[in-house]
Amino acid sequence: MLLLAESLITLVLLLIAYYKFSFQYWKRQNVPFIQPSIPWGNYPSALKRQDNFGELVVRMYHQMKKQGHKYFGIYLFFQPCFVPTDPKFIKLILAKDFQHFNFRNFYYNEKDDPISAHLLSLNGEKWKRLRSKLTPTFTAGKIKMVFKIFVECGKIIEHTLEHHAQNRTSFDVKEMFSSYSTDVIVNCAFGVEVDRLKKTEFKNYSQKALDFNTRRCIVMYLGAVFPKLCRKLGFRQIAKSAGDFFINIVRNTVEFREKTNTIRNDFLQLLINLKNDESDDWGQFSIEEVAAQCFIFFLAGFETSATTMSFALYEIAANPHVYEQIMDEMRRVLDKYNGEMCHDAIKEMTYLGQVVDETLRIHSPAYAVSRTCTQDYHVPETNIVLKKGFQVLIPIRGIHSDPEFYPEPEKFKPERFHPDNRQNIEPYSYLPFGEGPRICIG
Numbered sequence: 001m002l003l004l005a006e007s008l009i010t011l012v013l014l015l016i017a018y019y020k021f022s023f024q025y026w027k028r029q030n031v032p033f034i035q036p037s038i039p040w041g042n043y044p045s046a047l048k049r050q051d052n053f054g055e056l057v058v059r060m061y062h063q064m065k066k067q068g069h070k071y072f073g074i075y076l077f078f079q080p081c082f083v084p085t086d087p088k089f090i091k092l093i094l095a096k097d098f099q100h101f102n103f104r105n106f107y108y109n110e111k112d113d114p115i116s117a118h119l120l121s122l123n124g125e126k127w128k129r130l131r132s133k134l135t136p137t138f139t140a141g142k143i144k145m146v147f148k149i150f151v152e153c154g155k156i157i158e159h160t161l162e163h164h165a166q167n168r169t170s171f172d173v174k175e176m177f178s179s180y181s182t183d184v185i186v187n188c189a190f191g192v193e194v195d196r197l198k199k200t201e202f203k204n205y206s207q208k209a210l211d212f213n214t215r216r217c218i219v220m221y222l223g224a225v226f227p228k229l230c231r232k233l234g235f236r237q238i239a240k241s242a243g244d245f246f247i248n249i250v251r252n253t254v255e256f257r258e259k260t261n262t263i264r265n266d267f268l269q270l271l272i273n274l275k276n277d278e279s280d281d282w283g284q285f286s287i288e289e290v291a292a293q294c295f296i297f298f299l300a301g302f303e304t305s306a307t308t309m310s311f312a313l314y315e316i317a318a319n320p321h322v323y324e325q326i327m328d329e330m331r332r333v334l335d336k337y338n339g340e341m342c343h344d345a346i347k348e349m350t351y352l353g354q355v356v357d358e359t360l361r362i363h364s365p366a367y368a369v370s371r372t373c374t375q376d377y378h379v380p381e382t383n384i385v386l387k388k389g390f391q392v393l394i395p396i397r398g399i400h401s402d403p404e405f406y407p408e409p410e411k412f413k414p415e416r417f418h419p420d421n422r423q424n425i426e427p428y429s430y431l432p433f434g435e436g437p438r439i440c441i442g
């Protein structure tokens, strides 16, 4: 018993010593840093979950920027993480020196949790191959083809708004847009019409898949730092029932299409073609791989789009002059297209585009994006070396709310994105979709 206690104490002391040594890294490199604490480093405690990591990054950004720093260091557990605040460094990491930073440190487990191995989490050659195969899904021509689905699903918004306007009742706008974006993406990605029952199922299982409970946060943190060990232990990110639900939906739709020789011009069809492509050196896609891509399109697309639409509506309501300008533009353009909301008409609504851009600046759904350093990297014009395995965090919301790049950052000003003013926006200081080869595919 005594021996066990002694071993335990020694282990804890060794761990503390290791943490203390690791926490010296930025000091040794002469990089300004935010004081970490054991065991989470600068992460908020996964056990208390009292703080949102995204909000924390914004606060750290402004704290360090006020002191004039062009970059700073933090620690994720004991791992050093580099945070650039200068768009010049951001460009190097996301685009110019991408070959050093082409990994994203999201835990996935192909064997025990196949739905987690998707475009967002995969890395290296697997990601590259998938990305090049999936990119053609989002060309302007393809979007034009599925535009009818967007308009058809939009009828629910029209009905909801009419109903509440007539009855003068209040309602949950985010709920309405979540329902709309679920309809659109499920229709395009899973290739199924969404009736009321299916929508409830999708909602329940996507909530399960998005539920960042304490267990999930711990797996996410541990998986980011010790991915091999977590895979060996069979740790999964996504609840099994949610994973099985999404895989089964895809399996049933694919079987139906193959049995009935049905071909639809949608995203799922592209994946079915990859599944059946015998010429690919990597071998054919499995149903699980197909389902994982549909799943991430749904997960990455529905919440971000619904959040953006909700905040856009909020800003329009809060800024009557913006509302007037949007209405003028819509009336003018729709007159030209006989009242039909078509793809070409939307493209002509340039002021509406500026409103969406400004919404994404202030209310960017992604607070930050991350990259993992894949080979030691000497940061140009500094003495800093980022070692293989280090994290880099690009603080999107911090930059978007920085008066150096956006004077009066808290004010909603769509004119910032007017073509005459757009050239004044510093490159790599507007990043709602990330940047470089791993920019948002959607």
Ligand code: HEM
Pocket: 119, 120, 121, 131, 185, 296, 297, 298, 300, 301, 302, 304, 305, 308, 364, 365, 366, 369, 370, 431, 432, 433, 434, 435, 436, 437, 438, 439, 440, 441, 442
């Ligand atoms: C307003 C809507 C959206 C926002 C703000 C958004 C934002 C982002 C951001 C910030 C990233 C990370 C980029 C980086 O690391 O540089 C990302 C990646 C991604 N997004 Fe989106 N997204 C949106 C809509 C969508 C939609 C509609 C889809 C799919 C239908 C989608 C699918 C993806 C995928 C698959 C990735 C991973 C790409 C890769 O690693 O190759 N997103 N998105």
